[in-house]
Amino acid sequence: MKNLISKFVIVVAFMCATSVNAQNNPQFETALGTVLSSVNADNASSVLKGMDALKHVEAQYPNSWLPMYYRTLYALQYAVRFPQDSHSSLFLDAVKNDVDALQSKEDVDRSEVLVLQGLYYTALIVRNPSENCKRYCTDAIIGYKSAIGVNPSNPRAHLLLYIFFDKLSKATGRPSMNDAKELATIKQLFASEKTTGLQPAWGREVMDIYKLK
Numbered sequence: 091m092k093n094l095i096s097k098f099v100i101v102v103a104f105m106c107a108t109s110v111n112a113q114n115n116p117q118f119e120t121a122l123g124t125v126l127s128s129v130n131a132d133n134a135s136s137v138l139k140g141m142d143a144l145k146h147v148e149a150q151y152p153n154s155w156l157p158m159y160y161r162t163l164y165a166l167q168y169a170v171r172f173p174q175d176s177h178s179s180l181f182l183d184a185v186k187n188d189v190d191a192l193q194s195k196e197d198v199d200r201s202e203v204l205v206l207q208g209l210y211y212t213a214l215i216v217r218n219p220s221e222n223c224k225r226y227c228t229d230a231i232i233g234y235k236s237a238i239g240v241n242p243s244n245p246r247a248h249l250l251l252y253i254f255f256d257k258l259s260k261a262t263g264r265p266s267m268n269d270a271k272e273l274a275t276i277k278q279l280f281a282s283e284k285t286t287g288l289q290p291a292w293g294r295e296v297m298d299i300y301k302l303k
Contacts, residue, residue, distance in 0.1 A: 118151050122160075122288055129164060134177035137164045141184070155195035155203075156288060162188045162206055163292075169213040171299075182213055201241035202290045208233025208250060219261065230254060245279035246293045252276060253300055273302060 125147060129140035144161040151157065165181035172178055189210055192203045211230035215222045234254065237247035252272050259266035269275075276297075285291035297303075 118147075118154065119288060121147050121150065122154075122156060126160060126288065131164060131167055132171070134168065134172075134175060137168050137181070138177070140164055141181075153196050155192055155198040158188055158192055158195065159198075159202065159206070159290070161185065162192070163209075163290075166206060166209045166213050170209065170216055173213070173216040178213070178217065182210075182217075186210070199241075199290065201237045201244045201247060204233050204237035204240060205244065205246050205250060206233075208237065208247075208254070212250070212254060223258075223261070227258070243279055243283075245276055245283055246290065248272065248276045248279060249293050249296060249302075252302075253296070276302075 122144075125140055125143045128136075128143075130136035141161045141164060144157045144164075148154075148157040148161070162185040165185045168175075169178040169181050189203065189207050192198055192206070193200070208230045211226040211233060214226050215230060231251070231254065234247050234251035237244055238251070241247070252268055255267045258264075259268075280294055280297075283291065
């Protein structure tokens with residue numbers, strides 16, 4: 091009986107160690123970091139190559155949410171920035187189910203995933219504003235606001251909602267729904283953010299792109 095219990099404990103310990111290693115081991119961080127450092131987010135071919143490489147990392151480390159997260163992020167960022175590029179529709183099709191799939195991943199940062207949800211609907215809107223703004227505007231706002239609700243200190247959620255409201259105001263001619271102090275809040279959130287490893291920490295470059303000083 092003691093031998094049986096000992097073997098059971100060893101098996102459980104091995105399973106737990108495998109799960110932890112899939113999330114945090116140096117090989118995983120090296121593999122993911124290598125892919126992320128090689129992607130030019132403004133180049134469709136580079137994004138496509140990066141997405142394929144991230145799929146390989148996903149297959150090797152299925153318990154980690156980060157490879158799928160970054161694959162989805164690259165696709166959506168490109169689609170938002172270059173809505174009329176032929177690659178954008180392909181990228182949107184490729185990741186349309188991944189935002190929901192990410193929700194069930196182990197140890198997922200739900201706030202960051204909800205940011206992607208808002209970004210997905212934003213990408214649909216900018217691709218065809220005349221038809222899709224009314225259809226998806228509320229969904230995009232809900233995604234960003236839900237991300238803030240889960241983590242009020244998430245600067246990416248605040249930033250993308252700020253940009254969304256700003257662009258919506260310019261497109262409709264209506265007053266912006268942004269609070270006058272929101273930009274200062276966003277800057278402060280980025281300044282105080284403490285990043286860990288390869289966890290999401292992007293956004294400062296987005297402020298530069300949109301000239302938010």
